[in-house]
Amino acid sequence: MKLELRGITKRFGSLVANDNVNLVAQPGQIHCLLGENGAGKSTLMNVLYGLYQPDGGEILLDDQVVKFAGPGDAMAAGIGMVHQHFMLIPVFTVAENVILGHEPTKRGGVLDLDAARKVVREVSDRFGFDIDPDALVGDLPVGVQQRVEIIKALIGDAKVLIFDEPTAVLTPQETDELMSIMKQLRDAGTAIVFITHKLREVKEVADKITVIRLGKVVGEANPESSANELASMMVGRAVDLDVEKAAPKLGASSFAVKNLNAWDHNGTKVLDDINLEIREGEILVIAGVQGNGQTELTEAIIGMHGKTTGSIELDGKELIGKSVKQVLDLGVGFVPEDRTEDGLVADFTIAENLMLDRSDRAPFAKGISLQLGVLKEFALAKLKEFDIRAQSIESTAAQLSGGNQQKVVLARELSRDLRLLVASQPTRGLDVGSIEFVHEQIVATRDKGIPVMIVATELDEATQLGDRIAVMYRGRVVGVVPADTPRSILGQMMAGISNTEAAA
């Protein structure tokens, strides 16, 4: 089935999220929709899926104009969607999840689970998914859960399958497997729309690439184009994706984690005997799939994790047992993983956010009286220094784009006297321009002789930014390897295989 979007326009108030977008997805073809966060990719797909009504333009299936009032209509017409955040119920089995919404029944309205199991097995066998229909979805690894989503779409007889940023939560191996599944589906005649901002994946599977920027289609690209060319189209100017950094000038080992263990409030061990050290002027990247203890490790360092044993030493001073404030006072800069949740107060102004962790001391406070004049000058200086794009320092953080929000967080943390910088996924969800800026700032911090710890979930970022890479898996450090370790070995380590085994 051929899908065509013709002149789709979608506005939110004065913001034009999609401006006259045209797109054709042919059966047996993988069509990549490439664009930065906020370029309007998801809006476009939500229009297609019936979640939004377009303000202009039309959708055609096999050259027939169709209108979708909701996702139900879209599904009935043969459009399936694999969401970035899975729409699955964890306490249901695979079969139960798959039939949800169009349950087959026997006479008298009794649920026909056998039929459901059969369908799951059938699709699973056809594509070599290897899925047990009776497994609870919550017990399955993320990669397998995603396959359940795909099965769900396929048994709805989807002829057009949309993948919305499907690789965000996958290990590199799982990503590779997903790629081959996509190719299989394509060869079986499905039209696939693959939404992403990851260039490596695009180059690997795309038959056709449409680049979208600020809601407009800026052109089509050839899958053979280089990553830098694609990135330049996406951003609208020449970009260099490589992180420029000189060889590190290593100083003393000033930060060390020894035999660190931590438990969550249920008593489950979340950090298992972590040993790490970072030297002055060195970037250590903590790589791994999200949810393998990285968050807990940064929380333990900053003093926010409840139950911990072992030792975390900075400049010979023990951090465990200290309050967040004491840890920050020892010169730890912290860029949290979720900047809107933990890094910023959305309703506060940029200026207020810039003094969030120093509001009770000089130069921002005299006694308990705030020095608003000092704050204003400081904020204006930082706005300039960190190139924060905002109407004024009185704009609230909520009004900023993700990249500018992150710049506010970095500006705040880097303007203290640092002895250690801990940044958790500092470029998550940022546009290419902001990523470049954040990387530059991190490297500059390293070059001042400050030990830096970065949590990264993407291998590209890990290998480019890091001087060494520590891979975490299920709360343990699988190994610490040099940054030039091949991707394949790092990928296996992220699945829990130690580096010596992986290299063998």
Next chain:
Amino acid sequence: MSQQTPAATDKAPRKINGREVANEIFNAPWLLTVLAVVASFVFGGILIAASNANVQSTAGYFFARPTDFLSAIWNAVYGAYEAMFRGSIWNFKGADIVAQLKPITETLAFATPITLSGLGLAVAFRSGLFNIGAKGQIIFGAMLSGWVGINLDLPFWIHFPLAVLAGIVGGALFGALVGFLKAATGANEVILTIMFNYVAALLLTYVLKTPILQAPGAINPVSAAVRDSAKFPAFSDQIRVHTGFVLMLICVVFVWWLLQRSSIGFQFRALGHNPNAARTAGINIGLTYVLVMAVSGALSGIAGATQVLGTEKFLTTGVAASFGFDAITVALLGRNKPWSVLAAGVLFGGLRAGAVTMQANQGVPIDIVLVVQSMIVLFIAAPPLVRAMFFLPKQKGAAK
């Protein structure tokens, strides 16, 4: 969809668009607040008319002589609201200037404790703590103030400040206890403060029946009179509003300064808007809970002090009246902003003062005022309802 940020380089002057300006006005919360108040008075008017005997009897022959019915409605509603106006702002039928202006002083007398307590709640609400315990905190402040004012015999310059301070400390400690329990055990402050209201009210009844506070020889739960040396200085013998009103105004300025200009208030607000970010920024959440509740309780404690040391001049079980709950509405109506809380407090003081005259002159039950107050809360809590009633355009972005 995240909002796109206009680049800082975009220096083109913004064109003023009539529609945009109109939109801004329609989106401003103060307009909604005013409309909510207006709508509540209209609704109150309907109730006044419906419950009026004349209106009911003329409705029986509505089709024969509709003018009777309409004039009965007019008389009932106009009479009631006119009485309310005369009771709360300016009694144009008064014999002399003092009698004419007395109603506004009554309004301010009621407004003093309501505003003080409303300020306290505003501090807590701004900090993300839903303090429902103003009543208990007023009672604790009043109890301690009362005890110092009745039992100690000191010169004015020591006695009066000490009595007020006792009220502050009483309210602050009772509030801080809630903050401490929340910080230490994770208990919900809403449930704690509601329950503590009962604790405070029953404790007050108890101490007023024991020699601790009961007037010697009294049978009722009533205390002896507060000594003159501990009373708020009066403006005049003929009016009830006293210098506690001035203290209230000082508190309005103080709360504004605390929230907007002090580092402590900054941390309160950070906690209120995003506790996770506050914690990550090194703010001690537990300690801040205790501080917020102490400040919040202290302001209600002052409200208790102004009641017992200024208005009532002795302590009864009814010292907190309905001020504790009025304060919640006042904080809500004032959107937790000190100056707006003051305006809302004066409005509620006026409703209280006017209701008395309304009942005395027109026989309209005082409960009508409660209905009006409740309707205000209802309308404020449901902005789309008010928009629909006044045919205002939908809020920008509400369709998203």
